[in-house]
Every structure is written in structure tokens, then in C-alpha cells.
Amino acid sequence: MSGKLSLETYLSEKVGQALRTIATENGVDLPAGFTAVMETPKDEKNGDVSCNAAMQLAKVFRTNPKVLADRIIENLGGIDDYVERVETAGPGFINFYISRQWYLNELKAVLDEKTDYGSIVPEKTRTIDVEYVSANPTGPPHIGNARGGVIGDVLANVYAKSGWKVTKEFYLNDYGNQIKKFGESLMARFRQISDPGFPFPEDGYQGKDITELAEKFASDHPEASGLSDGELADALSSYGLEANVANMHHVLDKYGIRYDVWFPESDLHKSGAVEQAVELLRSKGAVYEKDGAVWFKATDYDCEKDEVLIRANGIPTYFASDIAYHLNKLAERNFDLAVNVWGADHHGHVHRLKMAIKACGIDPDRLQVVLMQLVHLVRGAKTVKMSKRRGDSVTLEEFLGEVPLDAVRYLFNTTNPNSHLILDLDMAIKNSLENPVFYVQYAHARICSILRNVKRAEVTADYGKLTDKTELELIKQMTCYSSAILNAAEEFDPSKITKFVYDLASTFHSFYNACRVSNDDPALTNARLDLCLAVRYVLESALDLLGVSAPEEM
């Protein structure tokens, strides 16, 4: 591991040791599990790394924070050449000024590790399943699936970069009520071709994709009109499902999303996994029967009310199959962590699912649900409806036809998943020309242009000549890459990556305007070429995490 993250870990340990020494001398106990937190000061005159431990612990040591800070510094012992100097400042901060040499070493590390720079290598590889989109296959993926798609996809990439073994997964809801309704809707449309008065199910799917599927089936299989309504609905539902799933693959592929696993809900029913899950809960005493239905005693687990697992008609609920599904992830396939990206409208489902998992004897923290606020879609001043039942939603495919892929993938990752996002379709199209993603890509293209045009001289690059403010700032920015990755993973927030890559591009543009790579000092030219190359590696790597292309020309 390289980058500032490793330096901060090192300094944190040093401060921790110093604190233990002082604590022993004074007969004081440090708070259990205390680690000194390192942060980057906003103002660079306060150093490169700052520590607030003295202020936090002044009370424990019954002393003034500034005095404690000084004592910590005295007890740091030998700190390597990495640190140029250490000072106390303000109310009791310990500010570390990192040496130029450390930054130059990092530049060499980037050139050495190339696009692997910033990757985090954990002591032990853990496995993670990231499930996202999982759109209802009764219709084409729509724009409401767009945000969750890129959030999940980028999170999965971020975890891979953090050293986890990642499985990208789509949960296919190919079973249950909505599939039945899907088949009945298709059947009604089929019948209406010859009998316009045939009744359409009251809460059926009204989209025109349903009519088109029925018409296509009718022309391919005219003999099907002889089937009973029930047989026809079944035939149409499996026909429609197959077509829709194929389309789902196709559109998500266009969206840059490729899954490792498509997990059909129906498998859980066929294999008996759903019943087994209910039996497991029963064996833990978490199940009872009432009104002919089987209930999960959720109120024993800090929920507001109990939940039905198996209806009085014998059909298991979605909740029951979801428990079985997550037992499959966490027990059967034994992932260390399962992350689901869900729309905020599913938030009520989170707690009871975690509690059901807990009731099964599994640590509920192994399931993390990223709740993403729904996108409010407008076109100018008009709200665009997204109801799939009425079929008036904008499909993901239509959306991608209007806004460039790179812009979409970047745009949906510029804000925290928790933020409510108002997307103006007109603006998205217009702004795609002045979108921040082009600013970042432009930096990459500019670098490629420099690397193509500027000739490298036959001398050794002299990094000592990289003294401009923007040159040092570029290196500093790059060293923060691994911190951004770790932060994004820990917070389940891909916007940390877009922010990082934007800042790096911004610093590069400043550098470009302040320093000429091609100049009359060959040792400096070569050093700057190396710097450009390093920035290129990092930009390319970060854009790759985002699933955004890194063009060589624009």
C-alpha cells in the first residue's frame, strides 16, 4: 500500500506509542481502543497531516492540550525523513509537515505501479456480493433504475480496488404476484387482438411494451389462441419473461453494467430454500401461526409489527423469499459482506430483513443496504411520471439515447446516494456539453496530447526541479487516491471518487497553464513528462472505477 493513507497509519501508530509512554509515566489509562486520528488541514500552513489527539485527551491527562501536544512531540522519538518538522498549533493541534522527498517517492511509486497505484491490499481478502438494479422483469429497465445502477456498479469497482473479491449480482424477481399479473396482462392484450372488448385486469400492466409483446407472440404462435386463458397466460408470461430478461441484459450492457450472477427468485422456490428458511426460523422459535398464515415474530426483534411469511393461501410472501435469498448469500455462498443498493421506498424492508437474518443466527451487520433516494424527474417545469403500471416511464434505453453514457454515469455519482436528486431531462441534455465529466476527460486528453508531442531527451529526469506550486499540488493530490477509495467504500458513497478525480483534473489544468512541459531544460522536461504520465495513470484508474471512458483525444 502506498499513498498518504499508509503515512497516516504510520503517524497514528507513532502518536499512539508516545501517548502510551506518557500515560504510563503519569499512571493514566488511555480510553480503550483509542487511535489517534489523522486529518488533512484545510489550510496548508497548518501542515500536511494534523492530529487532534492532545485536545481529545487533555482531560484524561488532566492537563492543557498544548502542554500535552508538546509532550507527545517530545516522545515521538525518531520519525523518519518523511516528516520535515512537527509543531503544535492553535488550541493543541499537532501538525506534521511532510518532506518533499516523501512526495517525490510517491511520484516514483505511481510511475512504478501505474494504474494499480492507490489499490488497497488488505491483510486478508474478503468476499463481497453487491446487488443492484434488480429491476422488475415485467418491463424494460427505466430511468428510475439508472441511479442505483451506477451507484452499485461503482461501489463494486471500489470494493474490488480495495482488495475485496467482488460478485456483481442481479436478483431476478421472476416469481409471484407481479409475474402472474404480467401473464394476465399479456393474455388480455392477446385476446384483445381478435376481441377488443376482452376485459383488461384492473391493476394490470398498461405499458405499450405489453401490447407489443402480445402481438409479437400472436404472430409467432397463432395457434396459441386455442389455449385456455390460464394456459395462455402461463405461456405468455414465460415468453415475455424470456424476452424482457434478454432485453435487460442488452440495455444494462449498453449502460456499462455486466453482472457476474443473475439470481432467479424462482430457484429459491424450486429448491425448497424458501420453506427451509421458514423452518429455520421456526426452529429458532421466531415463528407462529395465526389466521391460517405463518408469521415471523418481528416484534421480538425490535420491529413495530409482525410479518407474514406464508399467506393463508399457502403462497410465501416476498419477505420469505428475500430471507431465503439472503441466507443463500450469507450462509450458503458465505459472502463476508452483502451490499444491496435499494431505492429509499424500500427502507421499511431493511430492518425486518436484518432482524430475520439475526433470528437465523447470522450477524445482521453482514448485510448492508445502501438506500438511495429516488430521482425526481422533470422536463422543464413538468414532472415526468415513472409509473411502470401505467407504462408512461422513460426507459433507460431512451434516456441513454438522449444523454451520453459517460455523462450519465458521472452525473449520478456526483452526489451522495442519500441526497434527493432532481434531474431535469432538458438540462441533462443541454448540460452534457458543459458537464464536469468532460472537464476531467479533457485533462486526460490533454496529457495524452503532451505525451504524443513532447520529445523525451536522453537525460535523466530531475524530480528536484519540480518546484512549482502546481507541480507539488499534483503529487499531493495523487497521494490522496487510496484515501478516496477507502472513504468511498466505508461510506458506500461513490461521489468521493468523482470529487477526487475532478480535483485532480482541476489541479492538472492549473499546472498546464502555469508550467510548460516542453522547455529548454531537458532534465525538467523529462520530470514534467513523468509527472504527466503519473497523473494520466491515476485519472485513467479513477475513471475506470466510474466506468467512464478516458479518451486520448477530444
Place this chain on the structure above:
RNA sequence: GCCCUUGUAGCUCAGUGGAUAGAGCAGUGGUUUCCUAAACCAUGUGUCGGAGGUUCGACUCCUCUCAAGGGCGCCA
């Protein structure tokens, strides 16, 4: 009624309990004999929704409150 999320500059949003709350867009003024001007540089803007509290220190944590979005089904 209960639960979740959000509220920061005209707009869109950043902001690990830290030091003088920041970016982009929009506005204004400048920068090109030379590696891509889709760029750079300079410049104004704040009741951090409101009121209390916790502490060395609060945009950040707690309580109350106002506003917006979402959820409270033998739907998924």
C-alpha cells in the same frame, strides 16, 4: 400518528467534532507568436431551515420544531 432521508451562496452541490464554512454554474474583468482556450487567473455573495442543549471547540452530536421527499399491505 409513527419511521427513514434531506434542508449550506441566486442555482446545483462539497464539507472526518477542529483552525478564517468551500467548489462548480450563473455575473464581471483579464490570459493564446509555444504541448488541445471543452482551459487558466482575478472578483462579490452566507440567519449553515429555526430554537435550545452537550464541550476546550458544533454545519457536524442530542432534544424540540418548521419545510420537502419517501415508507408504514396476507404488494414487491
